[in-house]
Amino acid sequence: MMASARTVNAIEWRDDTLWLLDQRALPLEELWISHPDTEAVVNSIRDMVVRGAPAIGITAAYGVVIAARNRLEQSGDNWMRALSEDFEALAQSRPTAVNLFWALGQMQKILSKLNQEEDPVVQLLREAKRIHEADLAANHTMGNLGASLIAHYKMPAPGVITHCNTGSLATGGYGTALGVIRSAWQQKLIERVFADETRPWWQGSRLTAWELMQDGIPVTLTADSVAATLMQQGRVSWVIVGADRIAANGDVANKIGTYNLAVLAKHHGVRFMVVAPTSTFDLSISSGVDIPIEERDGHEVLEVKGVRMAPENAQAYNPVFDVTPAQLIDAIVTEKGVIEKPSADSVASLMADRQLH
Known part of the structure; x- marks a missing residue:
């Protein structure tokens, strides 16, 4: 299909x-x-x-x-x-x-x-x-560029992991990371998507799994803590995620749990791809250290649909995003091109080209 x-x-x-x-x-x-x-x-x-x-x-x-x-x-x-x-x-x-x-x-x-x-x-x-x-046009371009990158590196395993939701629901249509996955599926480059449930808002289970099922793309939902085991078992070749802000040096802020995946991917030899339009780059911020991280109410962690899951008086820490250092990222895919092994110089070069056009 x-x-x-x-x-x-x-x-x-x-x-x-x-x-x-x-x-x-x-x-x-x-x-x-x-x-x-x-x-x-x-x-x-x-x-x-x-x-x-x-x-x-x-x-x-x-x-x-x-x-x-x-x-x-x-x-x-x-x-x-x-x-x-x-x-x-x-x-x-x-x-x-x-x-x-x-x-x-x-x-x-x-x-x-x-x-x-x-x-x-x-x-x-x-x-x-x-x-x-x-944004919709950029998503299609990124989908093709990301799929070409996957084809270039010839995946030893046919599965990929994605985190949060980066599809039509999160964009103008088609998606960033999920757009790459859609394009790669069309080209028969991948066979299965492992979607993290993405606590505490469950974007992976509620949204990503739903979107992929609309398209008939095989999806297996996993708890956020299963990724290391999948990598250890050799069942995935890529982690493919989106971004909410990218600093001038290539550090990436994305949904909390993304940094975990990047560290695990580096240890297991799994490639790590970030997919985001150039509008996500913030060149006024030199590194991820300066990216403001939103914190939300702890009740999102302590409760599920209003039902308390933790003991009374237990406290919760609920940052919405984390920062993945550029050194852990194999490629950032944008509508203007692909940055492999991102750095301040490679980001500046891509964004200079964007300004020229």
């Missing part, structure tokens, strides 16, 4: 409204939520109705469109000044995902050079849709 180009949509602009597939309800229910104002968009980003760095950025771009439309109606000639409050609220919704700030920056560029003869909401909506469509 061949994986389709796009089987799942998570972000839609229809009837002049932003609609998001509520990823908290999956896979038991497919529930769509409309967003009439900035507060609703901020809440959906913060509360993980939408998640995944590229999808957060796209959602924020549409959020600016909604904010501008409402401010024009409410504030008249002062709408642009009032809009700055909405930008700030959106920026604070998820502090680690740099795609959020990149997308807001793109929308600010449109505002700075508005064509006075055209409706500003129309211009902002055009840019939000461009960001959305460009």
